[in-house]
Amino acid sequence: MIRLAILASGVGSNMQAIVDAYKFGILKGLAEVVLVISNNTNAFVLERAKKENIKSVCIERKNFKDEESFNKEILVELQAANTDLVCLAGYMRMIDKEILKVYNGRILNIHPALLPKFGGKGMYGHFVHEAVVKAGGKKSGATVHFANEEYDSGKIILRQEVEVSKSDTPEDVARKVLEAEHKIYPQAIKKVIEENLRG
Numbered sequence: 001m002i003r004l005a006i007l008a009s010g011v012g013s014n015m016q017a018i019v020d021a022y023k024f025g026i027l028k029g030l031a032e033v034v035l036v037i038s039n040n041t042n043a044f045v046l047e048r049a050k051k052e053n054i055k056s057v058c059i060e061r062k063n064f065k066d067e068e069s070f071n072k073e074i075l076v077e078l079q080a081a082n083t084d085l086v087c088l089a090g091y092m093r094m095i096d097k098e099i100l101k102v103y104n105g106r107i108l109n110i111h112p113a114l115l116p117k118f119g120g121k122g123m124y125g126h127f128v129h130e131a132v133v134k135a136g137g138k139k140s141g142a143t144v145h146f147a148n149e150e151y152d153s154g155k156i157i158l159r160q161e162v163e164v165s166k167s168d169t170p171e172d173v174a175r176k177v178l179e180a181e182h183k184i185y186p187q188a189i190k191k192v193i194e195e196n197l198r199g
């Protein structure tokens with residue numbers, strides 16, 4: 001069983017989709033979430049973890065003197081949980097070099113657009129959907145990719161398109177994209193486990 005750790009800053013609907021996928025769906029018998037880490041005390045993802053009986057920890061940047069010690073604490077928790085694969089699920093911070101080195105090729109991120117479009121610094125959450133609507137694009141979607149040292153630029157694992165109509169607001173696009181995210185994140189995890197993690 002592959003041990004997943006989830007890093008999330010907010011609502012955690014992707015975390016829930018991953019949990020549901022091993023309880024009832026395509027990740028059954030393949031993976032389980034053993035740890036949820038949030039950088040935000042008020043994040044609803046922490047409530048979800050409690051409800052699912054999953055260990056959760058809140059590691060807030062403001063409680064550490066610098067980025068290095070903050071990230072060191074995240075790494076300590078990941079390793080203490082014997083994490084095999086790290087899933088960033090609405091984690092609104094850059095992942096640190098040291099963590100990338102230790103979990104090389106084993107950190108996934110989900111982005112709410114069709115990368116390489118609408119990615120990069122400052123492109124997260126509602127900003128992405130606002131930019132898509134402003135650009136008048138006919139489609140958007142979700143992308144799961146490997147994390148690296150630059151925002152949203154690692155190797156793409158899976159993408160799913162959604163249609164955007166002229167009358168769609170950023171909130172409409174967000175809803176459609178989120179639905180696609182919930183489908184492809186478990187699929188991407190399965191793909192990585194089958195292609196990269198199994199000997």
Ligand code: GAR
Pocket residue numbers: 008009010011012013014015089090091092110111112123124125178181
């Ligand atoms: C998701 O749409 C995810 O793609 C996005 O935040 C949302 C989190 O939702 N992530 C980013 O924008 C990161 N660049 P959730 O907390 O309900 O899973």
